[in-house]
Amino acid sequence: MVSALLPSLPAAGLSALLPRLPSIRIGVALPSFLQPTSNENTIEDINNNNELDSGILRAAPKKKTSHMKRRQRLYGPGDKHIKLKDNLNRCPACGHYKRSHFLCMNCVGQIRKYWKNRDAPAPREAEEFTNPLDEQIIYPGKTERESEKKLQSKDWLVKKPKTLPVE
Amino acid sequence: MTLGRNSKQLNHTLRNLVSSLIIHEHITTTPAKAKLTANYIENLITKSKKHALNNTTKEWKHLLHGKLYNQKDTIPKMDLFVERYSNRNHGFTRMLKLDPRVGDNAPQVALELVDNENKELFFWYIAKVVARLELQGLPLDDLTAKNVSKVTKYKVNGEEKFAELVKLCKKEFFTNGEGLEDSNEIEIDIENDKLDIIPTPLENKPRMKSNTNGFNKQTKNFVVVPRS
């Protein structure tokens, strides 16, 4: 089991895992200015090797947060819930629900729709053809693909929810 | 108060908003922007009125070129505002709260110039309320009566325009949209079947919490309206 869990490391990697000890060298001791400086080497080693090799542990959660604790944290506090609206009134014009001190969006929608139609530019007059064949040739019409028809419906747009009447 | 912009961007935003407000007389923005825009335009109109009194309009218009965009459309309109608001010292704009925007749920308001002819939402809304009351043959409640007087007070021919609009509202918003070509026929239709026209027959009940929505709060002899 243990061998299966551990990553298979090459021999060199395994030796690197072991704590670093000053290597014993036999021979004539070099003068201090000729000996390699040990500090630079170790820092480079830490940077080059992966984190397993450095022997330093970084901050990390010790355990996975349990289902219960996570849900207690995220959904327990009342101020994180969607609040109920108690500032609702009846619109004096259409009788639908509206927020108090706000305009009724049903009426605003109706009025703006009327404005839009009122202020719309006049539609272009159709050309008159003496010979109906001319029209067929110049404007042969267009065949709409299924995808184009679907695009026309604009069902992906998020729309305002409709207001409800007060019973 | 910088709307998350630096001063250069903020200036451009404000000038854009004010210019569109002058052109369209009714815009929809967030309350923060609307407040800044309202301040800006009230200042401009007050100064325009002052310069019109002192006969320094020419010099002032020269300065306005640096304060507005679309100068060809906006600057001539300032004369119109000076004339329209000759009875008012302040309060040339009106902010109406709307439902938050779909998508990012940002609060929205409609900012409009008071007494404009083309797109005055509050005028239309009150006309719609009065249209419903007239169709049902009910008297105006206190709040609506107050609003009607507010809306028609300084408008030129305000009451006539309001009466016309009420007629139009009856036709547009309280009929099912059939046979709407001759105005005479519609009047007859409205007289004949009152109840069919209004989909939900409303009585003149109090508006749930209070009848006045906070206006004209009565401190004496008030009637307690139970919440149902």
Ligand SMILES: [Zn+2]
């Ligand atoms: Zn309404």
